[in-house]
Amino acid sequence: MSAADVEERSALARLLAGVSYPATPATLVEHVAGAADTPDGAVAALETLPDREYENVADVAEELGYGREDRRF
Secondary structure, eight states: OOHHHHHHHHHHHHHTTTOOSSBOHHHHHHHHHTOTTOOTTHHHHHHTSOSSOBOSHHHHHHHTTOOOOOOOO
16 A cells, blocks of 8 residues: 555545444445535545445445555564
């Protein structure tokens, strides 16, 4: 993952804090749509997700193209 990917994924995780997983795109959109600090495009990006259940924020981020971070040991 690039540094930009890590930052974008972190921002996504902050937006989705408090979501109960597994979650559908509709649940994710509902969660962020009412927040005053939701960046432009965040709702639109979540609306592009395929209609399935997502297990966690990493699953959502991967579907949005951010990739998964490898474990660091």
